[in-house]
Amino acid sequence: MHKEKSRIEIGxxxxxxxxxxFSFTCKASDFEGxxxxxxxxxxxxxxxxxxxxxxDEITITINTSTLADFTCDICLAPVSIKLTGSLVLSYLFGPxxxxxxxxxxxxxxxxRGAESIDITGExxxxxxxxxxxxxxxxxNPDCRLYGSEKSMKENEEPQPGNITPWQESLEKLKNxxx
Numbered sequence: 001m002h003k004e005k006s007r008i009e010i011g012x013x014x015x016x017x018x019x020x021x022f023s024f025t026c027k028a029s030d031f032e033g034x035x036x037x038x039x040x041x042x043x044x045x046x047x048x049x050x051x052x053x054x055x056d057e058i059t060i061t062i063n064t065s066t067l068a069d070f071t072c073d074i075c076l077a078p079v080s081i082k083l084t085g086s087l088v089l090s091y092l093f094g095p096x097x098x099x100x101x102x103x104x105x106x107x108x109x110x111x112r113g114a115e116s117i118d119i120t121g122e123x124x125x126x127x128x129x130x131x132x133x134x135x136x137x138x139x140n141p142d143c144r145l146y147g148s149e150k151s152m153k154e155n156e157e158p159q160p161g162n163i164t165p166w167q168e169s170l171e172k173l174k175n176x177x178x
């Protein structure tokens with residue numbers, strides 16, 4: 001069976017004790033079979049990796065950054081959003097999984113003789129987890145759900161002297177059930 005070459009991997013032979021920084025630039029199409037292009041990732045993806053090595057452990061911090069293209073969920077206008085994500089992985093040198101410390105989800109095990117750590121899957125997960133649940137544009141006032149000053153002012157409670165009819169009805173219901 002032919003194994004495809006990893007897109008993003010950290011060579012363990014080049015790591016020195018302490019912090020090691022790596023930068024990668026890739027496209028969603030580089031991750032074959034992962035459907036990142038369908039999720040809106042059409043531009044370059046910046047991946048910054050910090051690998052901190054000690055005698056018996058490697059901690060890898062993955063930071064991703066890209067512009068993704070979507071359509072507004074309300075008006076269907078095209079929207080570009082900057083997405084960032086972060087993930088921290090911990091690797092221990094020692095016996096492989098299943099031999100010792102079964103059930104430990106906090107650490108991945110690697111052998112001392114391993115040549116590299118493939119983090120391609122983790123980079124994809126970080127990108128997919130950075131996707132927003134709701135996409136709205138800022139150009140259309142009807143689409144501004146969060147963060148605009150006008151909508152914040154409209155949703156503010158009126159001053160105590162200015163009670164609206166719905167608040168009056170609510171007060172009557174409160175008093176009825178007390």
